[in-house]
Amino acid sequence: MPPRTRRPQRRTDALSRERIVETAVELLDTAGETGLTFRALTERLATGPGAIYWHVANKGELLGAATDAVVAAAVTPGRSEPTAAAEPTGSAEPAADTAGSPTAQTAPGSPQDRIRRVALGLFDAIEAHPWLAPQLAAQLSRTPWGSVTPRIFESVGRQVRALGVPEGSWFTATSALVHYVLGAAGQNAVNAAHGRALGPGLDRAAFLDATSTAWEELDPDDYPFTRAVAAQARDHDDREQFLAGIDLILTGITVTAAGHTPARAEE
Amino acid sequence: MPPRTRRPQRRTDALSRERIVETAVELLDTAGETGLTFRALTERLATGPGAIYWHVANKGELLGAATDAVVAAAVTPGRSEPTAAAEPTGSAEPAADTAGSPTAQTAPGSPQDRIRRVALGLFDAIEAHPWLAPQLAAQLSRTPWGSVTPRIFESVGRQVRALGVPEGSWFTATSALVHYVLGAAGQNAVNAAHGRALGPGLDRAAFLDATSTAWEELDPDDYPFTRAVAAQARDHDDREQFLAGIDLILTGITVTAAGHTPARAEE
DNA sequence: ACCTGAACACCGTTCAAGT
DNA sequence: ACCTGAACACCGTTCAAGT
Numbered sequence: 093m094p095p096r097t098r099r100p101q102r103r104t105d106a107l108s109r110e111r112i113v114e115t116a117v118e119l120l121d122t123a124g125e126t127g128l129t130f131r132a133l134t135e136r137l138a139t140g141p142g143a144i145y146w147h148v149a150n151k152g153e154l155l156g157a158a159t160d161a162v163v164a165a166a167v168t169p170g171r172s173e174p175t176a177a178a179e180p181t182g183s184a185e186p187a188a189d190t191a192g193s194p195t196a197q198t199a200p201g202s203p204q205d206r207i208r209r210v211a212l213g214l215f216d217a218i219e220a221h222p223w224l225a226p227q228l229a230a231q232l233s234r235t236p237w238g239s240v241t242p243r244i245f246e247s248v249g250r251q252v253r254a255l256g257v258p259e260g261s262w263f264t265a266t267s268a269l270v271h272y273v274l275g276a277a278g279q280n281a282v283n284a285a286h287g288r289a290l291g292p293g294l295d296r297a298a299f300l301d302a303t304s305t306a307w308e309e310l311d312p313d314d315y316p317f318t319r320a321v322a323a324q325a326r327d328h329d330d331r332e333q334f335l336a337g338i339d340l341i342l343t344g345i346t347v348t349a350a351g352h353t354p355a356r357a358e359e
Numbered sequence: 360m361p362p363r364t365r366r367p368q369r370r371t372d373a374l375s376r377e378r379i380v381e382t383a384v385e386l387l388d389t390a391g392e393t394g395l396t397f398r399a400l401t402e403r404l405a406t407g408p409g410a411i412y413w414h415v416a417n418k419g420e421l422l423g424a425a426t427d428a429v430v431a432a433a434v435t436p437g438r439s440e441p442t443a444a445a446e447p448t449g450s451a452e453p454a455a456d457t458a459g460s461p462t463a464q465t466a467p468g469s470p471q472d473r474i475r476r477v478a479l480g481l482f483d484a485i486e487a488h489p490w491l492a493p494q495l496a497a498q499l500s501r502t503p504w505g506s507v508t509p510r511i512f513e514s515v516g517r518q519v520r521a522l523g524v525p526e527g528s529w530f531t532a533t534s535a536l537v538h539y540v541l542g543a544a545g546q547n548a549v550n551a552a553h554g555r556a557l558g559p560g561l562d563r564a565a566f567l568d569a570t571s572t573a574w575e576e577l578d579p580d581d582y583p584f585t586r587a588v589a590a591q592a593r594d595h596d597d598r599e600q601f602l603a604g605i606d607l608i609l610t611g612i613t614v615t616a617a618g619h620t621p622a623r624a625e626e
Numbered sequence: 627a628c629c630t631g632a633a634c635a636c637c638g639t640t641c642a643a644g645t
Numbered sequence: 646a647c648c649t650g651a652a653c654a655c656c657g658t659t660c661a662a663g664t
Contacts (some may be wrong), residue, residue, distance in 0.1 A: 107648080130638060140649045141639075147647095151638065227547045229369035229496035241546075242577055242585045249584035262584075268539065268604035275542025278496045279508075306444035310509055317516035317529075318509045324530035343556070344611030376628080397657060407630045408658075414628095418657065 107139060109147040109157070116158045120223045130153070159227045160239050167210060167218030167247050203254040204342055210247045211273045211338055212331065218277040225278035232274070244270055255342075257349045265345045272341055276334050300326060367428040374406060376424075383425045383489070392490045395422070426494045427506050433484035434477060434514050470521040471609055477514045478540045478605055479598065485544040492545035497539070511537055522609075524616045532612045539608055543601050569591060 115136050116336050119128045130141050130151070137144070148154045202210070220223045248264040257265050304326035307318050382403050386395045391481070397408045397418070415421045468476070485491045498507050516533040524532050569603050571593035 131636080131637085134650095140651095142650070143648050145639070213424065224496035226493050230493035232546050241494060242574060242582055245588075246582050246585045253584060260591075263588050263595060264600060264603045265607070266584075266588070266599060267543070268607045271542035271546060271604060272535065272539040272608075273542070274546065275538035275540070279538060279543075280497050304635080307509060315509055315513050317520060317533075318513045321512075321516060321530045321533070324527075328530060333534060335529060336531045337538060340532065340535045340611035340615060341539075341608055342611070343614055344607035344609070347610055347614050348607060396655085398655085401631095409627050409660080410633070412658070584644095 107137060107143055107147065112137065112147055113154065113157045113161055116154055117162060117221070120158060120222055125223045125226075127156075140181055155227060156231060156238065156240075158232050159224065160243075162217055162221055162224055163214070163228070163240050166213045167243050170180060203251040204339075206254075207251045207269065207342065208335055208338055210244075210251070210345060211269075211334070214244065214273055215277045215331065215334055228274060230277060244273070247274075252345070255346065255349075257345060261345075261349060265349075268345070269338070270342055272337060276337060300328075374404060374410055374414065379404065379411055379414055380421065380424045380428055384429060387425060387490045388488055392493075395425075402477070422494060422505075423498060425555045425556050426491060426498050427510075429484055429488055429491060429520065430481070430507050430510060434552065438499055446524065470518040471606075473521075473603055474515060474518045474536065475605055477511075477518070478536070478601070481511065481540055482544045482601055495541060511540075514595060515540075519612070522613065522616075524612060528612075528616060532616075535608055535612070536605070539604060543604055567595075 114134070115133060116128055119132055119136070123132070128151075130144060133144060134141055148157070169186075218228075228240070231238065245266060248269050249262065252262060252266045252269070255265075304322040307322035307325060310319055312319060374509040376547060379400070382400060383395055386399055386403070390399070395418075397411060400411060401408055411421075415424070485495070495507070498505065512533060515536050516529065519529060519533045519536070522532075574582075574589035577586055579586060
C-alpha cells in the first residue's frame with residue numbers, strides 16, 4: 093500500500109485508451125513488471141476495472157500497446173517519448189543528441205550512421221524501460237504481424253536498401269541487423285534496472301563489476317574462455333560494445349554484397 | 360479441469376528438485392507459459408505446494424531452473440534432452456543428426472561449423488520449447504551472472520578463439536554472435552508455436568503466409584520496404600535464414616580481424 | 627529432514643446495473 | 646456510449662502441523 097501522496101481523484105479529462113496506455117507505461121517504469129495491475133491502474137485513473145475493460149480487451153493487449161507506444165517513440169526520429177508526461181505533446185524540440193549531431197526532418201549521415209542511430213534509439217529505450225526487453229521478446233514471438241516488428245524492420249531496412257545491398261539480400265541483411273539489435277538490447281537492459289535484484293545503491297558500474305567477478309569465479313575446467321574474457325567484460329562500455337557489433341554486421345553485409353562471402357569460402 | 364486420464368498418484372520415487380524441474384518443463388511444453396502453476400504441479404506430482412517449496416524457493420527460481428536445464432541440453436554437444444522422459448537418462452545414444460554429420464566427443468569441423476552447430480542447437484531448442492524465448496530474455500536481463508549466459512557464451516567463445524580472432528576482440532565478437540543468436544531464435548520461436556493464438560491446424564507454412572500477407576497489407580506510405588520484402592519473407596526457410604545471418608557476422612569478424620574494418624572506413 | 631494441506635492476500639476478468 | 650463496483654475463479658505463497 094503506497095502512501096496517499098497522489099491525489100485519489102483527477103477526473104479532469106475523460107478516460108481514453110491513450111490515457112490508459114500512458115498510465116500503464118508509467119506504472120511499468122515506476123514499479124516494474126509486477127507493478128502493472130488492474131487495481132493499481134484503477135486507483136491511478138480513479139475508475140473501476142470495467143471502465144478499463146471497455147477500452148482494452150485484456151492485460152495482454154494493454155502490454156502490447158504499451159510496448160508499441162515506447163518502440164514507436166524510440167524508432168521514430170526526432171520524436172521524444174510522451175509517455176511520462178501527462179499533457180499532450182505540443183511542438184517539443186528534440187532533446188540534444190549525445191553524439192552532437194542535429195536531428196533534421198530527413199535524418200542526415202550515411203546509411204551506416206542512420207542504422208546506428210535507429211539501433212541506439214531502441215537500445216536506449218530498453219535501458220530507460222527495462223520491462224521492455226522480455227516484453228519485446230514475448231511480443232515478437234507471439235504476433236510478428238503486430239505493429240512492433242514492421243516498425244523496427246522498416247526503419248532498418250530502408251537504410252539497408254540505401255547501402256546498395258542487392259535486392260535478393262534485403263531480407264537476410266535486415267533480419268540479421270534486427271535480430272542482433274533485439275538480442276543485444278535485451279541482454280543489456282539489465283544495466284538500467286536499478287539493481288532490483290541487487291538491493292538499492294548498486295549502480296551500473298558496480299553491477300558490471302559483480303557480473304564479471306561472478307564470471308571469474310566459474311569453474312576453470314568448464315569455463316576457460318568466459319573466465320579469460322571476464323576482465324574485458326568488466327570495463328567495457330555498453331554502447332560502444334553494442335555499436336561495435338553493429339559495425340561487425342555492417343562489414344559482413346557490405347563485404348558479402350561485394351561477392352566475397354569469405355566465411356563459407358574459407359572452409 | 361482436465362479429464363482424469365493421468366493416474367492421480369505415482370508415488371514411485373521420492374520428490375526431488377530434479378523431478379520438479381522436469382515436470383515443470385513438461386508442463387510448459389504441453390500447456391504453454393500459463394500452464395505452469397503450482398496447482399498443476401502438485402497434481403502431477405501428487406503432493407502439496409509445501410513439498411515443492413521445500414525444494415524450490417519460488418516460481419521464478421523454478422522457471423530459471425527449467426530454462427537452464429533446456430539450454431544446457433541444447434548447448435552441450437551429443438546430449439539429448441532428458442526433459443520429457445520420465446526415466447533417468449542411461450547411456451542413450453545421440454539421435455541421428457539432421458545434417459548427417461556424426462556427433463563425436465570432440466565436435467568435428469571448422470570453428471565456423473562448430474559455431475553454426477551451437478547456434479542451431481539453441482535455435483532448435485527454442486523451436487521445441489516456445490516458452491523459452493521470452494524466458495531467456497527475462498533470465499538474461501535479470502541475472503546475467505546466472506548459469507545460462509556463461510553456458511552459451513563459453514560454447515561460442517571457444518570457437519571464436521579457435522577462429523584466430525585477436526584476444527582484444529574476443530569479447531566483442533562473441534557478444535555479437537550470442538546477441539544475434541538470442542535475438543533471432545527468439546523471433547523465430549513463433550514458427551513452432553502450434554498456432555496457439557491462431558487456432559489449431561494452422562501450421563508453420565500457413566503461419567508464415569499469414570505474416571507476410573499482413574505485411575503486404577501495411578500502409579504503402581509508411582512501410583514501403585517491409586511491403587517490398589514481404590514476398591521474400593513468405594518463402595524463406597527459417598534455418599537457412601538463421602545460418603545466413605551467422606555467416607554474415609562470421610564474415611564481419613574475420614574481415615575485421617584481418618584489419619580492414621570497412622564499415623567505418625568507408626564513411 | 628521432508629512432506630501435508632488449509633488458509634491468506636492478491637490477481638485478471640465478468641457482468642448486472644447505472645448514467 | 647461509457648462507466649461503476651461487487652463478485653468469481655484462480656493464483657503464488659505461508660505455516661502450523663504431521664512423519
